Amino acid sequence: MTQLRPIYFRKISNNSGAGLTSSWIILANAGAIPTSAAACTNTTVGALNFEDSVGQNSFDYRIVRTSYNVSASGMMIIVADRLSHTGGLSGTVNTTQTTNLPTAALTRYTSGEGVFIALEIYTAIGTTATTATCSYTNQAGTAGQTTKARIIGSTSANASGSFLICPLQDGDTGVRSVESVTLAASTVSAAGAFGVTLFKPLQMSHPTIAGLEGYGTNNYNSIVGGGSQMEPILPNSCLFVLMTGLVSTPAINGVINFMDAT
Amino acid sequence: MGSVADLSQLVNTLTGGTGASEQIWFYQDNRIGAAAGATPVVGQFTSLWTFNMMPGGQGAAPGSTARNPTRTTPGALGQSDPTGGRQKYIAGAVSTATTSGVQIWYDRLADISGLNATTITAQNTTGLAVSRYTGAASAGNQIWIEIFTIIGTTATTISATYTNQAGTSGRVTPLVVFGGTNRREATRIIVMPLAAGDTGVRSVESVTVTATTGTAGNFGVVIARPLVNIPIGLGGTGTLIDCLSSMPAFPEVQTGACLSQIWFASTTTSPITVGSFSMVEA
Numbered sequence: 001m002t003q004l005r006p007i008y009f010r011k012i013s014n015n016s017g018a019g020l021t022s023s024w025i026i027l028a029n030a031g032a033i034p035t036s037a038a039a040c041t042n043t044t045v046g047a048l049n050f051e052d053s054v055g056q057n058s059f060d061y062r063i064v065r066t067s068y069n070v071s072a073s074g075m076m077i078i079v080a081d082r083l084s085h086t087g088g089l090s091g092t093v094n095t096t097q098t099t100n101l102p103t104a105a106l107t108r109y110t111s112g113e114g115v116f117i118a119l120e121i122y123t124a125i126g127t128t129a130t131t132a133t134c135s136y137t138n139q140a141g142t143a144g145q146t147t148k149a150r151i152i153g154s155t156s157a158n159a160s161g162s163f164l165i166c167p168l169q170d171g172d173t174g175v176r177s178v179e180s181v182t183l184a185a186s187t188v189s190a191a192g193a194f195g196v197t198l199f200k201p202l203q204m205s206h207p208t209i210a211g212l213e214g215y216g217t218n219n220y221n222s223i224v225g226g227g228s229q230m231e232p233i234l235p236n237s238c239l240f241v242l243m244t245g246l247v248s249t250p251a252i253n254g255v256i257n258f259m260d261a262t
Numbered sequence: 263m264g265s266v267a268d269l270s271q272l273v274n275t276l277t278g279g280t281g282a283s284e285q286i287w288f289y290q291d292n293r294i295g296a297a298a299g300a301t302p303v304v305g306q307f308t309s310l311w312t313f314n315m316m317p318g319g320q321g322a323a324p325g326s327t328a329r330n331p332t333r334t335t336p337g338a339l340g341q342s343d344p345t346g347g348r349q350k351y352i353a354g355a356v357s358t359a360t361t362s363g364v365q366i367w368y369d370r371l372a373d374i375s376g377l378n379a380t381t382i383t384a385q386n387t388t389g390l391a392v393s394r395y396t397g398a399a400s401a402g403n404q405i406w407i408e409i410f411t412i413i414g415t416t417a418t419t420i421s422a423t424y425t426n427q428a429g430t431s432g433r434v435t436p437l438v439v440f441g442g443t444n445r446r447e448a449t450r451i452i453v454m455p456l457a458a459g460d461t462g463v464r465s466v467e468s469v470t471v472t473a474t475t476g477t478a479g480n481f482g483v484v485i486a487r488p489l490v491n492i493p494i495g496l497g498g499t500g501t502l503i504d505c506l507s508s509m510p511a512f513p514e515v516q517t518g519a520c521l522s523q524i525w526f527a528s529t530t531t532s533p534i535t536v537g538s539f540s541m542v543e544a
Binding site for chain 2 (some may be wrong): 019020060063073075076078100114116131148149150151165166167168169170171172173174176201204205206220222223225226227228229230231232244261
């Protein structure tokens with residue numbers, strides 16, 4: 001264990017919570033809304049580890065501690081590796097959409113094992129609830145798989161930042177690519193814009209008390225009290241955070257500490 | 263038998279040293295196939311076996327032939343098996359849900375369905391016996407009734423005849439309420455207390471419904487081994503379970519374990535759950 005490395009970040013969400021919210025296009029250090037299919041790396045603007053040694057080839061970093069100062073209590077924060085993303089899909093089109101699809105080939109977790117699909121909303125879509133499915137290639141390379149239908153477009157699943165995970169077909173354990181997205185019906189009131197994000201969750205912890213940050217409060221050690229979450233940070237990882245909660249427009253000041261295990 | 267010798271070995275294993283580790287993430291949607299998930303009942307257990315999950319997919323009613331579900335049965339989390347003669351343990355877990363309640367993760371050891379809630383004679387559950395946590399290790403196994411298709415509105419009681427952890431057959435559970443509002447709906451789990459002095463179950467031979475509930479429906483029996491409880495105090499928040507500094511202390515995930523969850527509801531909102539398990543081999 002040769003090196004410890006902290007990454008500090010701040011995010012102020014524009015979402016009212018209820019479900020998972022992506023921090024990708026949230027200030028500070030906001031990423032861009034993707035205009036085409038792209039694989040994400042530590043050189044993609046918006047990565048928490050942008051221009052940082054975490055994610056470089058010569059290290060084997062693991063998350064050993066997270067510490068958060070949040071504006072309100074009642075949240076969970078997931079650190080994840082953003083693998084591939086697209087944009088340009090519409091919330092009012094109820095035929096199969098292939099704009100900017102298929103997703104760019106994975107450059108990490110290339111087998112697809114453990115990789116999740118999410119529909120990430122960049123501009124609010126309509127408020128009429130419907131369902132969405134994705135056609136994808138699974139971890140074994142089998143194309144034409146279809147996700148289970150999931151809710152999209154209700155008031156809890158239509159706002160900018162909403163991050164809607166799609167359960168895979170029975171028996172599948174991961175995803176290599178997504179070829180198309182189909183909404184069962186229009187979300188009616190707004191086309192908005194959304195895309196497909198492939199990601200791998202790495203670590204989750206929960207700041208429970210607002211306005212505090214210190215040992216024992218909103219502070220998690222991966223070994224003692226933190227649930228032994230020490231997933232490797234792969235070379236070129238594009239780290240971002242997801243938030244859950246019923247908190248309106250949460251603000252987070254956080255630090256993620258990494259240990260080099262080479 | 264393997265064991266985690268000390269903290270150093272744990273860190274070594276988690277960072278790629280001796281042994282193996284696995285962090286497996288799950289997302290369980292609040293839907294059953296293409297339909298909305300069943301509405302939970304406050305103070306009752308809801309099976310999430312048939313809810314859409316990634317990985318693992320969607321479980322189904324097992325049918326009238328008893329079976330031993332494994333990690334590859336649709337609906338199971340699908341962790342990898344331990345290798346090299348080692349054993350596998352849960353070192354930690356973390357989860358959140360969209361509403362408050364308690365996730366109870368368990369190993370689904372044996373199950374059967376196709377039972378009738380209007381039949382008032384003993385219904386045999388031939389072959390319903392465990393293949394994990396066998397013999398004396400069956401102490402800690404539980405009997406659950408699982409409803410797959412809604413049964414009748416008339417509340418009655420039910421009992422099970424089983425073989426206990428010591429191998430004594432002919433044991434009979436105390437009666438519990440079965441049928442009627444909140445004890446009849448699809449996905450309902452009814453936990454059966456064991457006879458006085460018993461601590462576990464090797465097999466279940468039959469169940470007997472005391473009086474008809476009025477609708478046959480479809481229910482089954484599960485022999486289950488609870489492993490980890492994850493309480494969610496408020497929707498959107500979550501809990502870290504650390505098996506090193508807290509409880510439970512490194513529960514074993516046996517080879518082939520069929521991990522799934524039931525939900526003890528404190529609201530009537532069907533939950534979405536997201537989380538992960540960190541597992542180590544020793």
